[in-house]
Amino acid sequence: MRPVERGNSPQAHDYENYRDAFPGLVSRLGAYCTYCERRIPTMLAVEHIQPKGLPQYAALIGQWDNFLLGCVNCNSTKKDQDVSLEHVLLPDRDNTAAAFAYTSGGEVVPAHGLTAAQQQMAAHTLALCGLDKGPSEVTDENGRIVAIDRYAQRMEVWGQALTSKADLAQSPTEGMRRMIVKLAQATGFFSIWMQVFDDDVQMRRMLIDGFTREGHFFGFPGTARSCFDANTRPVTPRPANGLAHGSKS
Numbered sequence: 245m246r247p248v249e250r251g252n253s254p255q256a257h258d259y260e261n262y263r264d265a266f267p268g269l270v271s272r273l274g275a276y277c278t279y280c281e282r283r284i285p286t287m288l289a290v291e292h293i294q295p296k297g298l299p300q301y302a303a304l305i306g307q308w309d310n311f312l313l314g315c316v317n318c319n320s321t322k323k324d325q326d327v328s329l330e331h332v333l334l335p336d337r338d339n340t341a342a343a344f345a346y347t348s349g350g351e352v353v354p355a356h357g358l359t360a361a362q363q364q365m366a367a368h369t370l371a372l373c374g375l376d377k378g379p380s381e382v383t384d385e386n387g388r389i390v391a392i393d394r395y396a397q398r399m400e401v402w403g404q405a406l407t408s409k410a411d412l413a414q415s416p417t418e419g420m421r422r423m424i425v426k427l428a429q430a431t432g433f434f435s436i437w438m439q440v441f442d443d444d445v446q447m448r449r450m451l452i453d454g455f456t457r458e459g460h461f462f463g464f465p466g467t468a469r470s471c472f473d474a475n476t477r478p479v480t481p482r483p484a485n486g487l488a489h490g491s492k493s
């Protein structure tokens with residue numbers, strides 16, 4: 245799960261209508277679901293970490309620090325479940341790059357090397373958004389699997405990342421590396437690209453930082469660079485950024 249930095253609120257006071265925060269969030273974080281990491285060009289929404297449907301969080305409805313971006317699937321599973329910040333690992337305040345592992349089989353699971361308490365928080369976070377769900381596969385008339393859910397889409401992007409890695413081995417140029425960043429930007433799933441290029445520090449650095457060409461930024465906006473060291477390995481616990489109950493991983 246890509247650790248992100250949404251930065252300070254674009255305005256001095258809370259939002260009267262939380263939907264008005266949407267353009268600012270997309271500009272800071274990119275059009276990706278914060279939880280499942282899919283690129284969602286449409287139907288992405290302002291996600292309230294502590295749900296707007298529960299009366300105890302009414303004061304947080306318009307608060308920038310309570311916003312992330314969520315897709316329909318993650319949002320509808322998370323819904324009005326109570327979220328206590330001390331029991332989940334969140335991409336805006338914890339180092340979620342260290343907390344989860346992605347597999348070629350489409351799974352996202354708590355990473356090895358977590359403490360028992362962190363394991364529990366990681367599992368809780370996945371369940372909160374339904375990211376622990378198995379595949380719901382549909383096959384087309386040729387018997388090919390059609391990616392209809394987050395699980396199948398992860399497998400699909402894993403395959404694209406592997407192919408890109410083979411392309412890079414064949415033509416190890418700066419141009420090819422840039423193409424790969426652009427493809428990753430288009431497909432989403434930052435963490436899958438990072439995992440497939442686990443042994444390629446240069447490629448991981450470009451995925452973390454992105455690059456600018458002719459005034460355009462390519463890559464994943466808002467990735468928390470402080471979560472990665474010089475060798476692109478996760479820094480744990482995440483350096484504190486002032487958000488409540490952060491740095492749990």
Ligand SMILES: [Zn+2]
Nearest residue numbers: 277280315318
């Ligand atoms: Zn999602």
